[in-house]
Amino acid sequence: MGLGVGNRVLYKLALVPLNKYPFFLAQLATFGYVAVYFSILHFRYRAGIVTDEMLSMPKAPLLVVGLLEALGAVCGMAAGAVLSGAAIPVLSQSFLVWQIILSYLFLGRRYKFNQLLGCFLVALGVIITVASGSSAGSLMEAGIFWSLLMIVSFLFQAADTILKEVIFLDAAKKLKGGSVDLFVLNSYGSAFQALFICLLLPFLSRLWGIPFHQLPNYLSDGAACFLNMGTVSGCEGAPLLPVLFCIVNMAYNISLLHLIKISSAVVSSLASTVSVPISVFLFTLPLPYLGVASSLPSGFIAGAVVLVMGMLIYAWTPSRSSSHPPMPTHLTSP
Incomplete structure (x- = not known):
């Protein structure tokens, strides 16, 4: 949960020096992480943590993981460019709904009433917290198409997490009780995602309002700003803030x-969702580089209470047949 809060806050801070180059930051994350993940994978292989058997796993599911992540990113970028900032966190609650549906269909997972009610209250709590702000706006302002496209992007992301869970479960069977190292999945999944993003670069650059023939110059200026070389103005805070992010x-x-x-995609989603209201609260504090702090949404307390109630209800009397520990264990802050 602590990492989730830090991720949201630092992303906002990273965009302070790179406010003109958000597309550069997105591509840095996409392609830079591939190099980092494979470097870690190499060292873990040399240390004997990653085995040849793990690396020989079928790559087709990982290819689909990369495709789903790329499609989720593309649809999210397209819709996010039109929708209001407050509408996106509200629509993002469809992610949890998709996960429950997909886990029911493809994993055969059955949820108790208290778990479904808990998930509903968690999503409702986030919606109350975010949508109560003065700048919330209406979901209908940008048109129903873009709202549906954002929901579809969360379908792709939810399918991605469920597929990863399937991969872990299948690997445990094939490795006879063992478990595939997560950096195998992370590395190859990120590599395939980068491949599909690369193929979609002309479309993505257009979404960000960057003519494709100007993309090399844009990325060059973005790199100069990221390194804060002095050739581009307004990059105060770089490279520290982007690197921290x-x-x-x-x-x-x-x-x-x-x-x-170790648990499930739904538990992972719930843990991530808790970070939303905490991040909203932190943005009301005088954080460096952000200037004037935002005001606390009027429904923040009510939304936070509903969210906490949802977490407690979800964790109440967990299924004995579940293969993972009770909810509170997984939601402990790192």
Whole structure:
């Protein structure tokens, strides 16, 4: 949960020096993480943590993981460019709904009434917290198409997490009780995602309002701003803030994948969701580089109470047939 809060706050801070180059930051995360993940995978292989048997796993499911992540990113970027900032966290609660539906269909998972009610209250708590702000706006302002497209993007992301859970479960059977190292999945999944993103770069650059023929110059200026070389103005805070975001974001992604591995995609989603109201509260504090702090939404307390109630209800009398420990164990802050 702590990493989730840090991820949201540092992303906002990282965009302070890179406010003109958010697309550069997105591509840095996509392609830079591939190099980092494979480097870690190499050292873990040399240390004997990753085995040849793990590396020989079928790559087709990992290819689908990369495709789903790329499609989720593309749809999310397209819709996010049109929707209001407050509408996106509200629509993002469809992610949890998709996970429950997909886990029911593909994992045969059955949920108790208290678990479904808890998930509903968690999502409702986030909606109350975010949508009560003065700048919440209406979901209908941008048109129903873009709202539906954002919901579809969360379908792709939810399918991605469920597929990862399936991969972990299948690997445990094939490795005879063992478990595939999460960096095998992370590395190859990220590599395939980068491949699909690369193929979609002309479309993505257009979404960000960057003519494709100007993309090399844009990325060059973005790199200069990231390194704060002095050739581009308005980059105060770089490279410290973007680097901090990248480090925390990688740790956050790894922790979520680990949570999927030891519990489930739904538990991972709930743990991530808790960070939303905490992040909203932190943005009301005088954080460096952000200037004037935002005001606390009028429904913040009510939303936070509903969210906590949802977490407690979900964790109440967990299923004995469940293969993972009770909810509170997984939601302990790192």
